[in-house]
Amino acid sequence: MNLRIIGRSSPYAGPGEAGIGYVIENEGGYILLECGSGVTAKYLEQYNLADRQGVIISHLHPDHSADLFPLGFAIQHSMMQGLRKEPVPLYLPPGGVEAFNAALDCFGGLQKHYAQVFKYQEYQPGVQIAMGAWKVDFNKVYHGVNCHGVVLEGDKGQRLGYTADTKMGPELERFFQGVDLLLCEATVESEEQAEKTNHLTAEGAGKLGTAAGVGHLVLTHFLPGTDGEMKRRRAARHFSGKISAAEPDAVYPVGG
Numbered sequence: 001m002n003l004r005i006i007g008r009s010s011p012y013a014g015p016g017e018a019g020i021g022y023v024i025e026n027e028g029g030y031i032l033l034e035c036g037s038g039v040t041a042k043y044l045e046q047y048n049l050a051d052r053q054g055v056i057i058s059h060l061h062p063d064h065s066a067d068l069f070p071l072g073f074a075i076q077h078s079m080m081q082g083l084r085k086e087p088v089p090l091y092l093p094p095g096g097v098e099a100f101n102a103a104l105d106c107f108g109g110l111q112k113h114y115a116q117v118f119k120y121q122e123y124q125p126g127v128q129i130a131m132g133a134w135k136v137d138f139n140k141v142y143h144g145v146n147c148h149g150v151v152l153e154g155d156k157g158q159r160l161g162y163t164a165d166t167k168m169g170p171e172l173e174r175f176f177q178g179v180d181l182l183l184c185e186a187t188v189e190s191e192e193q194a195e196k197t198n199h200l201t202a203e204g205a206g207k208l209g210t211a212a213g214v215g216h217l218v219l220t221h222f223l224p225g226t227d228g229e230m231k232r233r234r235a236a237r238h239f240s241g242k243i244s245a246a247e248p249d250a251v252y253p254v255g256g
């Protein structure tokens, strides 16, 4: 089971970059986690749309969802070419289907079109779902909007946690306890900013990694131009295990 970084940039994608998007892959297929701006084109450099298990969106802020619009057209194209027969399962937060359809309505009444390429599902915190060989759990995080962290468990028990966007909060340590790899946002530079914007600092990511006893901490969700090595050093003040700053196209193994 591997994690591939499609893009780590927020709140917009800088030159040559993609916004927020990750792929979790194993022998049986792959999941696209988040679909920020530019993710569809970067994704298609490595993958096709034939055997994708589904798409998970943590929340509908555009840095995580804007490329669902071009992705829908790419799926339609792959269906026209005979590469794919079924629509792609799209997992949205509770209430997300109505909200996404309202957005499609604004773009010219596209609901019917997208209903043919996405199979909409709404996940619920505390309710495990199966996606291919993965078991997937969700938990509300602390972003001031309807945003959910995710834990994916592979067929050999390997576990990947993803904080999505969040400030520090009591549930995080419990939900991500003992994951082999924690993909953790480390957006802001100060505690004051963290509190005001509902994000984490790199120091906060390090503290969470230690509290949850994670194996490998991968920092992400950076403003374009951010020095990832500097983020890594800051997290290392509070976490003694392996730390990486997410790099576009990097692949990180999850567990054994």
Ligand SMILES: [Zn+2]
Pocket: 010, 020, 061, 063, 064, 165, 221
């Ligand atoms: Zn974000």
